[in-house]
Amino acid sequence: MSGERMRFWIAVVCIGGMMLAANALWAQDAGPSGARLKAVYGSLLSALDANKDGKLSMSECMAMSKDKQTAEKDCKYWDANNDGIITEAEYVSQARKIMR
DSSP states (O other): OOHHHHHHHHHHHHHHHHHHHHHHHHHHHTOSOHHHHHHHHHHHHHHHOTTOSSSEEHHHHHTTOSOHHHHHHHHHHHOTTOSSEEOHHHHHHHHHHHTO
């Protein structure tokens, strides 16, 4: 292989490595992945979902805090569509809003 061709391939490999590293850094700035947020929601369900229906009602959500006023405010935030139920999709969506 000629010296010029070798330099070309070395440059390609170096640029590719830099692009992969930059992509990893950009992904970190985007916040936790959807899978991680879903795992956190699953942990909340394990601790708070008293009737084991896979969703958090407002009363189940509010059970996590003794300060009912703050709990009500926080739980209403997570219930994005105001139907009284916090779903996984709402949790993920609202968490992403916080991380922007």
